[in-house]
Amino acid sequence: MFTGIIETIGTVHSLRAEGANLHIEVASSFTQELKIDQSVAHNGVCLTVVSISDDCYTVTAIKETLDKTSLSSLQVANPVNLERGMKLSDRLDGHIVQGHVDQVAQCTNVLEENGSWKFTFKYDSSPGNITIEKGSITINGVSLTVVDSGKDIFSVAIIPYTYKHTTFNTLKEGTVVNLEFDVIGKYVARLTQLSSQ
Structure with a gap:
């Protein structure tokens, strides 16, 4: 964990x-x-x-x-x-991350916004994974909050500290990244899918 x-x-x-x-x-x-x-x-x-x-x-x-x-x-x-892996006595400063990547995505845009950066990613939505605005997403292991969300596209905002202390400063348009969707969201989506069958 x-x-x-x-x-x-x-x-x-x-x-x-x-x-x-x-x-x-x-x-x-x-x-x-x-x-x-x-x-x-x-x-x-x-x-x-x-x-x-x-x-x-x-x-x-x-x-x-x-x-x-x-x-x-x-x-x-x-x-x-x-x-x-986290210690059981640690604070959960990000969100619950399993380290089990669901799929990859491609960076489609990097926009510098006067002191922060907005990264946009496109992914294949056919497996049923979704994002929601203000929901959690893990990109290359970094716990982030979704700021814009579409059917197969979403954006995240990166503060200077995260930009400097992770590999986000190496990402550019076309870079492929690992995605882990929010585990609670995945269970809700699966239960909804099963109940509609």
């Missing part, structure tokens, strides 16, 4: 394919605090630490994960939003 409040930005140190899997080695400021089998969210994708060496640790993404997220497009030296 995560909050969507990014702890630090890591850097992809190396990538190694093995069969359909991808081993991702990441350099981070908290590597020395990690343990084998610990969960870490990488651009919103929950992955398990499988090895640790000096200031780097390795996680493995399987084919299912690579097919449904943007991790397959990672390259060496790319920045990655990182968050360790």
Whole structure:
């Protein structure tokens, strides 16, 4: 379980394919605090630490994960939003985030608005995922509030702190991102769908 409040930005140190899997080695400021089998969210994708060496640790993404997220497009030296699993005693400063990416979206516009930024994203709405204005959305692991919402498009506003301390400062038109829709909204949408059958 995560909050969507990014702890630090890591850097992809190396990538190694093995069969359909991808081993991702990441350099981070908290590597020395990690343990084998610990969960870490990488651009919103929950992955398990499988090895640790000096200031780097390795996680493995399987084919299912690579097919449904943007991790397959990672390259060496790319920045990655990182968050360790929350402690039960922590405040929930973002919203409930599972680290289970629902689908990807494409950035269609970045608008600087005199001290903040408005990012617009387009996604495939056919799986039934929705956004609502003032609702929660997780983009590349960052807990955000939707400011504009349409059938397959939505926008979020980014404050300077988030822009500086996450990978939002690297996003541009055409960038593919990971989306995790609000878990409560997903259950409500599913129950509504089942009751109408």
